[in-house]
Structure formats: structure tokens, C-alpha cells
Amino acid sequence: MAITGGGNYFEDFQPGQVYVHARGRTVSELDNYLITLMTLNTAQSHFNRDYMARMLEGVYPERLVMGAVTMSICIGLSSEDLSENAIADLEYTGISFPAPVFHGDTLYAETEVLEVREADRPDAGIVRCRVTGRKQDGSTVFVGERTFLVKRRSHWQERDGQFLSSRLPRELRGWAEG
Amino acid sequence: MRIEVRRGNYYEDFVEGRRFFHHWGRTFTLQDTLTFSTLTQQHNPLYFNEEYARYLGYQGVPVNPLLVFATVLGLTVEDLSEAGGPFLGVDDLRFGVPVYPGDTVYAVSEVVSRRESRSRPGWGIVEWRTVGFNQRGEVVVQYRRRNLARMRGAEGQ
Numbered sequence: 001m002a003i004t005g006g007g008n009y010f011e012d013f014q015p016g017q018v019y020v021h022a023r024g025r026t027v028s029e030l031d032n033y034l035i036t037l038m039t040l041n042t043a044q045s046h047f048n049r050d051y052m053a054r055m056l057e058g059v060y061p062e063r064l065v066m067g068a069v070t071m072s073i074c075i076g077l078s079s080e081d082l083s084e085n086a087i088a089d090l091e092y093t094g095i096s097f098p099a100p101v102f103h104g105d106t107l108y109a110e111t112e113v114l115e116v117r118e119a120d121r122p123d124a125g126i127v128r129c130r131v132t133g134r135k136q137d138g139s140t141v142f143v144g145e146r147t148f149l150v151k152r153r154s155h156w157q158e159r160d161g162q163f164l165s166s167r168l169p170r171e172l173r174g175w176a177e178g
Numbered sequence: 179m180r181i182e183v184r185r186g187n188y189y190e191d192f193v194e195g196r197r198f199f200h201h202w203g204r205t206f207t208l209q210d211t212l213t214f215s216t217l218t219q220q221h222n223p224l225y226f227n228e229e230y231a232r233y234l235g236y237q238g239v240p241v242n243p244l245l246v247f248a249t250v251l252g253l254t255v256e257d258l259s260e261a262g263g264p265f266l267g268v269d270d271l272r273f274g275v276p277v278y279p280g281d282t283v284y285a286v287s288e289v290v291s292r293r294e295s296r297s298r299p300g301w302g303i304v305e306w307r308t309v310g311f312n313q314r315g316e317v318v319v320q321y322r323r324r325n326l327a328r329m330r331g332a333e334g335q
Binding site: 003023066071092 | 251
């Protein structure tokens with residue numbers, strides 16, 4: 001009914017909650033090349049396989065998926081549960097990439113809520129959480145704390161519920177009453 | 179005449195306090211951010227629905243902050259980490275004013291600290307502070323980043 005989900009307003013988050021996100025994502029060569037190259041990143045370890053075979057005595061067998069790609073995919077996997085109703089991203093900290101990611105690895109994410117607090121506006125609150133990304137063998141590939149501003153149900157849910165119904169085609173207006 | 183081109187800086191180049199004005203800058207388009215946000219599954223319509231973004235009070239779909247960060251990072255790579263090794267971490271990453279399609283971002287960095295690696299001879303750990311800003315001089319993102327940096331003598335290892 002509503003434009004966004006109803007279970008992830010500010011009021012729904014409490015410290016200690018751990019969300020195990022529903023979907024995984026196999027990282028493709030496209031993901032890594034597109035984002036690495038569109039962001040003008042010139043580090044060959046992300047796009048030159050021959051160079052990788054020689055770097056650091058060849059400890060990496062393949063091109064590395066760029067850190068911001070891994071981070072973005074892990075945040076993406078968490079986003080429908082955590083930040084679908086977010087108004088703004090404020091901060092990240094404690095970002096690290098404990099194990100390398102290669103094309104073909106599959107990532108999963110979970111998120112622990114660390115803190116909820118008031119914002120400087122009445123219609124939203126601030127959530128701080130820790131997102132952890134793991135790959136298919138269980139090794140951790142991304143950790144980071146994320147802080148975002150999210151709508152309060154008390155101020156937004158009714159309007160969010162009307163977003164689609166107020167735009168219905170004339171012949172479907174009856175659906176809004178249902 | 180053949181000119182063997184090498185890119186990047188080494189541990190010895192990262193004297194504490196040294197400042198870098200990074201190359202190029204980059205202008206964002208709406209397509210950039212829609213592609214990025216949908217490819218990485220950022221499931222908040224703020225990042226792919228123009229009407230919803232205005233409903234939240236934005237001027238239009240803002241460039242996804244993760245794309246702003248990744249681009250500012252990308253602009254710094256040739257100066258800071260291209261010749262180096264693995265990325266160790268990022269802290270205190272804070273977003274400033276929203277970035278919109280049509281805006282251009284630039285990046286500058288400063289060496290915060292460096293030390294030699296105990297476990298890996300020939301390498302050191304360098305920390306930089308990077309600031310990304312737009313065409314009006316407004317800060318869009320800033321962060322501290324640590325990386326392994328190769329020493330000159332260790333080249334080829």
C-alpha cells in the first residue's frame with residue numbers, strides 16, 4: 001500500500017537487534033569494472049590480472065574487487081531492512097576489509113543496531129548500526145559502522161500510505177478506499 | 179626513444195603534512211547515480227525516484243553518497259595508493275552537502291601520519307585525510323584512510 005515498507009521507521013529500531021538480510025549477491029566482473037572505472041580509480045589491482053599475478057609475490061590469484069564496491073554491495077544488501085525509510089546518510093566509520101573479494105564470490109550481510117537517538121528535527125531520528133559482510137566460506141570481507149537519519153512513523157506513515165493512492169489513475173480511484 | 183612511465187607515490191613521498199591537490203575532478207549525471215544505486219541494490223527510493231526525492235525535501239535525486247565517496251576515493255588513487263598495496267581502513271567518513279546531477283567534485287588530501295610496517299619489511303602504513311568538495315567550494319565528503327605503502331627500495335617485490 002505504501003511507497004516504502006512499514007517495518008523500518010525510527011520507532012522500529014532498538015540497540016541489540018541483529019538483522020540477517022534475506023538476499024545474497026554474487027559479485028560480477030561487471031560490478032567491479034563499472035564502479036572502479038566510473039569512479040576514475042586507477043589502481044590496476046582491480047582491472048589488470050597480469051599485474052596481480054606479480055604483485056606482493058603473487059599472493060592474490062586474481063583481480064581484487066575494489067573496496068568501495070564490496071562496501072556498496074554490503075550496504076545495498078542491508079538497505080531494504082535498515083534504510084529504506086532513511087532521509088539522509090550521515091556518517092561511516094570503522095570501515096575495514098578483512099579478507100579479499102574476487103569476481104564470483106557471493107556476499108551476505110547482517111546488521112546490528114548499536115544506538116538510536118534524537119535528531120535535530122522532530123520528524124526523524126538517528127540510527128547507528130554495524131554492517132558486516134561475509135562471503136560464501138564465512139570469512140568476513142567488510143565491516144563498517146553506518147549512521148543515518150530515518151523517518152519517524154508518527155510523522156510519516158500516513159503520508160507514505162497516501163503517496164501511491166493519491167496518484168492512482170481515475171479508473172482505479174476506488175482502490176484507495178479498500 | 180622509449181619512455182617507461184611509472185605512476186604513483188611511495189612511502190618515502192608521504193612526509194607528514196604533505197598536501198595533494200588531486201587530478202581531474204568529475205561531473206555527475208543522473209544516469210551515473212541511477213546506475214550505481216540500482217546496480218548495488220540501494221533500496222531506498224530516494225536514490226532512484228525523482229518524485230519521492232522531492233517529497234523528502236531534496237531538489238531531485240541526489241547522487242548516492244556511496245558513489246560520492248567512491249569517486250572522491252578514485253580521484254585520490256594515482257597520488258596516494260596506486261603504487262601501494264591493500265587498503266586497510268577508513269574512519270570518520272562524514273557527508274556534507276548533498277551532491278546533485280550536474281555538480282562536479284574535486285579532492286585534496288593531507289598526510290596525517292606514517293610508520294614502517296613491523297610485519298612486512300619494505301612496506302609502511304600511511305594515513306591520509308581526504309576532503310571532497312564541489313564547484314562552489316562546499317564540502318561533500320571527508321574521511322581518514324589508511325593503506326599499505328611500498329618503499330622505493332622494495333619496488334618489484
